[in-house]
Amino acid sequence: MSGAGPASPGRGSAAAPPPADRRRDSPAAGSPIQPIIKDVGEVYSRLLDHRPVIQGEIRYFVKEFEEKRGLRELRVLENLKNTIFEANERVLPKCEQAMQDNLSETFKRLQAANAMIHRLQERECEVRKLQADKMMAREEKCIAHWEEFMREQQNKRAEVDEEHRKAMERLKEQYSEMEKELAKYASF
Numbered sequence: 001m002s003g004a005g006p007a008s009p010g011r012g013s014a015a016a017p018p019p020a021d022r023r024r025d026s027p028a029a030g031s032p033i034q035p036i037i038k039d040v041g042e043v044y045s046r047l048l049d050h051r052p053v054i055q056g057e058i059r060y061f062v063k064e065f066e067e068k069r070g071l072r073e074l075r076v077l078e079n080l081k082n083t084i085f086e087a088n089e090r091v092l093p094k095c096e097q098a099m100q101d102n103l104s105e106t107f108k109r110l111q112a113a114n115a116m117i118h119r120l121q122e123r124e125c126e127v128r129k130l131q132a133d134k135m136m137a138r139e140e141k142c143i144a145h146w147e148e149f150m151r152e153q154q155n156k157r158a159e160v161d162e163e164h165r166k167a168m169e170r171l172k173e174q175y176s177e178m179e180k181e182l183a184k185y186a187s188f
Contacts, residue, residue, distance in 0.1 A: 045052075
């Protein structure tokens with residue numbers, strides 16, 4: 001660290017203790033102790049009081065940090081500027097051109113797919129209509145067949161009922177004749 005060198009060579013590093021019989025009052029302006037006190041103050045300030053040195057070092061560190069930081073930020077900003085310029089001048093037009101090319105091709109494909117789907121829907125609608133028509137024809141045929149079947153059943157039932165009625169009448173006649181014959185034999 002600058003300014004922290006050894007004491008001046010002409011001065012002693014250790015001062016002789018003052019005699020015990022002297023007073024401890026502040027030395028007079030012209031006393032021989034005054035230069036010693038001054039030297040001790042200088043030695044103290046150079047060896048033990050580091051505030052000026054530390055402040056100088058702090059100023060130096062802050063100055064270097066700000067300069068380096070400023071240069072680093074300038075480099076970062078310059079790199080960003082170059083990247084943005086390159087993106088605007090080269091990448092963006094390529095992307096726009098690729099997008100336009102792919103977009104028109106994709107639009108054509110979508111139109112073709114839409115047309116195919118429309119045709120498929122029409123076919124499916126026709127098939128459903130045909131199936132519905134066939135189903136209606138079958139249903140009408142089944143209804144007609146059922147009605148015919150029910151008419152036949154009614155006719156057969158009427159025939160069976162008529163035969164049953166005739167058979168009942170014959171049986172009644174037969175039993176009444178048998179009763180008459182029994183009545184003839186019962187009188188014996």
